[in-house]
Amino acid sequence: MITEERATSMLPIGPRRVWLDRDATKISARPDRHPGVAAHDKRTAYILFTSGSTGRPKGVAIEHRSVVWFIAWSRRAFTNAERTGVLCASSICFDLSVFELFVPLASDGCVILAADALQIPTLPAAHRATLINTVPSALAELLRAGALPPVQGVNVAGEPLPSSLVERIYAQAGVQRVHDLYGPTETTTYSTAATIRRGDAVTIGRPIDRTDVYIPDAELNLQPLGIPGELYVAGDGVARGYWRLPGLTSTRFVANPFAHTAGARMYRTGDTPRSILRTRVVPRRVPSRRHRARAAASRPH
Secondary structure, eight states, rough: OOGGGGGGGGSSSOOOOETTTTHHHHHSSSSOOOOOOOTTTTTTEEEEOOOTTTTOOEEEEEEEHHHHHHHHHEEEEEOHHHTTEEEEOEEEEEEEEHHHHHHHTTTTTTTEOOOGGGGGGGGGGGGOOOEEEEEEEHHHHHHHHOOOOOOOOEEEEEEEHHHHHHHHHTSSTTOEEEEEOOOOGSSOOOOOEEOOOOOOOOOEEEEEETTEOOBBBBTTBBOTOOOOOOOEEEESSSSSEEEEEEEHHHHHHETTTSSSSSOOEEEEEOOOOOOOOOOOOTTTOOOOOGGGGGGGGGOOO
């Protein structure tokens, strides 16, 4: 634990501590060259436990490469103005914290810590927030209380986003963009994204960079326009699997019959969206990139 002496009364018992103030002389005497970190792209970056709707927690092992590509996409997808001050109101046990912590830190931005999004009305630094991430129900409560700060961007995920709420968000001073995002923990926070403008149909959008989504039937035949199917997510965001649960891993992380790359996998989300973009349906096991169901989809939450 890296800390300072003034925080002693707030610290838990047990962790080894490095005191930035007490140990300052020792720290300054250490070498300042690159330490030669041994981590590489296929090693585990973190394990987050999630139960989804089952109530049975399982650890999702995410590799470094997945996090790196997710942050790289986020830096391209969100403007500098949005990344200047990102509200971090998520527990580090929740995958949204990966976005809220590392995207601003990788962009010379500021992380604004809060216990939860509903703390904004009493948060001293709320005026510095330029981007907030929350669920539509919490956002509706902030709007009802007139407590939404003049942010540049609003990210919503986790629940269906009503068109009426989009209009209410844009009615607030300063808001430039509303983003509707979707993704389970097993695919590194977000898998699809859409910027919803006033009057737009609300969808979960298209796959983010280095991600493919498919909407097949039970036999892995891609569904035609407007017909629901199970949503599969493939690409560099897909987790290694569930920690110490090989049986469940083999059930949910399956071979990708649409990919050119040997050993490619995709994650079965269990969600049932439908494509709303016209695309020609291709038979199972025909790996044509331009025919993949990369279309915008209705929200499957």
